Amino acid sequence: MSDDTRKTMKATFKVGFWHVVGRAPALCTTPAATASSGFQVHRRAVTYCLEEAGRAPDLEIMGMCSKSGTSTAVGDRRQLGPQAYSSQLDKLFLRNTRHLRWFQNAALLELCQRLHDAEGIRENPGALNNVTKHRAKSTSLRIRGIRSTIVVLNIEDVAPTRDATGSCYCVETSLTTMHDLINRLRHVSGDDIMIVTPYNARVRLLGAM
Numbered sequence: 001m002s003d004d005t006r007k008t009m010k011a012t013f014k015v016g017f018w019h020v021v022g023r024a025p026a027l028c029t030t031p032a033a034t035a036s037s038g039f040q041v042h043r044r045a046v047t048y049c050l051e052e053a054g055r056a057p058d059l060e061i062m063g064m065c066s067k068s069g070t071s072t073a074v075g076d077r078r079q080l081g082p083q084a085y086s087s088q089l090d091k092l093f094l095r096n097t098r099h100l101r102w103f104q105n106a107a108l109l110e111l112c113q114r115l116h117d118a119e120g121i122r123e124n125p126g127a128l129n130n131v132t133k134h135r136a137k138s139t140s141l142r143i144r145g146i147r148s149t150i151v152v153l154n155i156e157d158v159a160p161t162r163d164a165t166g167s168c169y170c171v172e173t174s175l176t177t178m179h180d181l182i183n184r185l186r187h188v189s190g191d192d193i194m195i196v197t198p199y200n201a202r203v204r205l206l207g208a209m
Contacts, residue, residue: 001009
């Protein structure tokens with residue numbers, strides 16, 4: 001393959017890739033991907049999910065989430081290394097709380113309780129800084145005219161799973177995420193609905209239920 005052909009293929013793939021990403025109503029990816037210069041999902045998607053969200057400090061998560069209309073951050077407080085985004089002491093899910101979450105949606109809270117058979121999961125309004133929260137939400141509303149909803153799910157006693165790429169995730173949190181995404185997409189207008197997610201097996205499982 002010549003250099004010109006390789007460059008043409010690369011440019012064509014890039015255009016096609018962003019065309020697909022730009023039309024996807026929901027994207028589920030990792031902080032490592034969203035932080036890369038070539039894949040800034042939070043600027044292109046209305047809904048996005050962050051697995052292993054606990055790797056980022058509060059302010060970083062707020063900054064990313066404030067750019068979207070609806071965002072879901074999913075993480076496990078035990079976050080495995082490497083610690084790419086902040087020190088252990090700054091971890092959102094490494095604080096001295098048994099369950100750290102910030103629910104603004106009562107229906108989603110109930111869904112999480114049922115999926116995990118954990119009626120003890122409750123709202124924790126102090127989990128995130130309220131001043132930062134309101135500042136980010138009001139700024140997003142003034143700039144974009146979109147009211148942001150941020151949901152942080154955290155389940156303490158779940159077994160981490162490592163996929164083929166070496167990324168760690170939790171099956172329970174991915175299931176909760178996909179349930180929530182599919183329920184959200186029921187209210188999205190239009191016939192062409194696409195989910196871009198590393199949880200393809202989970203999507204097939206939910207589709208068969």
